[in-house]
Amino acid sequence: MQIAILSRNRNLYSTRRLVEAAKERDHDVFVVDPLRCYMNIVPHKPEIHFKGRKLEDVDAIIPRIGASVTFYGTAVLRQFEMMGTYPLNESVAISRSRDKLRSMQLLSRKGIGLPVTGFAHSPDDTEDLLELVGGNHGQSYVIKLTEGTQGKGVVLTETRKAAESVIDAFRGLDAHFLVQEFIKEAGGADIRCFVIGDKVVAAMKRQGKEGEFRSNLHRGGTASVIKITPEERSTAVRAAKIMGLNVAGVDLLRSNHGPVVMEVNSSPGLEGIEGATGKDVAGQIVSFIEKYHRHGKTRTRGGG
Ligand code: ADP
Numbered sequence: 015m016q017i018a019i020l021s022r023n024r025n026l027y028s029t030r031r032l033v034e035a036a037k038e039r040d041h042d043v044f045v046v047d048p049l050r051c052y053m054n055i056v057p058h059k060p061e062i063h064f065k066g067r068k069l070e071d072v073d074a075i076i077p078r079i080g081a082s083v084t085f086y087g088t089a090v091l092r093q094f095e096m097m098g099t100y101p102l103n104e105s106v107a108i109s110r111s112r113d114k115l116r117s118m119q120l121l122s123r124k125g126i127g128l129p130v131t132g133f134a135h136s137p138d139d140t141e142d143l144l145e146l147v148g149g150n151h152g153q154s155y156v157i158k159l160t161e162g163t164q165g166k167g168v169v170l171t172e173t174r175k176a177a178e179s180v181i182d183a184f185r186g187l188d189a190h191f192l193v194q195e196f197i198k199e200a201g202g203a204d205i206r207c208f209v210i211g212d213k214v215v216a217a218m219k220r221q222g223k224e225g226e227f228r229s230n231l232h233r234g235g236t237a238s239v240i241k242i243t244p245e246e247r248s249t250a251v252r253a254a255k256i257m258g259l260n261v262a263g264v265d266l267l268r269s270n271h272g273p274v275v276m277e278v279n280s281s282p283g284l285e286g287i288e289g290a291t292g293k294d295v296a297g298q299i300v301s302f303i304e305k306y307h308r309h310g311k312t313r314t315r316g317g318g
């Protein structure tokens with residue numbers, strides 16, 4: 015099989031591992047920087063060029079599209095799809111997962127547990143917004159910028175007054191944000207479930223460093239292997255399916271009202287999860303492609 019990996023950097027751990035896993039299974043594999051692709055839009059014979067040559071007969075494509083290049087990256091992926099290449103994750107599912115509000119609305123519509131979440135645009139009625147989210151629990155809130163990653167722009171406020179101040183500040187910056195109930199009982203930990211198809215193939219617990227409620231490894235958190243419950247397993251698999259993703263990193267918090275989904279990542283990293291669990295996740299991704307690429311379309315389809 016000819017497999018292309020859409021990635022900006024061939025030296026990243028995840029990209030390297032996917033190349034390695036594909037080679038081990040005797041596939042012809044190469045890395046394509048999406049920003050260096052150019053395309054034509056013509057009826058019936060779409061083409062993609064890369065470094066002066068036409069990319070042809072690619073059987074499958076593994077998108078590793080970073081958040082900062084979502085727009086152009088998904089356009090390149092869509093072009094491959096128009097040419098009949100099998101995408102590990104479809105462009106439409108990746109775009110969907112990059113929009114936090116849309117994702118949460120879709121998940122909640124299907125009954126997936128989520129932290130109670132509010133969002134607003136107008137600067138009025140901050141008090142009522144806080145009431146809407148936190149009416150029935152304490153005074154603590156988590157306020158997050160919808161554009162943030164790696165725990166940046168995620169703030170815990172422990173009083174109503176502090177929440178109001180942070181919201182005022184974010185509004186002053188004209189930033190989009192969410193307000194959530196604080197899941198205190200999660201104890202600064204979350205669970206990353208690595209989903210491939212209809213299985214969680216690996217799971218790790220990330221624990222924030224002492225005194226830190228954010229579990230991100232970039233914020234000094236540590237990862238360890240964890241055994242998840244059947245409910246957590248089915249929540250993660252269903253969340254990926256609802257988003258229309260074959261491969262996803264589903265982050266859960268253990269709350270008093272069962273597992274709640276924090277986010278569904280469409281390009282989950284391999285380094286942390288392979289390191290913590292010792293599993294060959296890259297190999298399992300390539301095996302999945304071997305099994306399903308002939309269907310010519312993605313197995314999983316989401317909606318909305
Ligand atoms: P990012 O996309 O920047 O990683 P997240 O929404 O995943 O932002 O939040 C970062 C971390 O903060 C999470 O992994 C979790 O540990 C913690 N966290 C986020 N929201 C909540 C919440 N509502 N209750 C408790 N902890 C939270």
Ligand code: MG
Binds near residue numbers: 164165230265276277
């Ligand atoms: Mg996160």
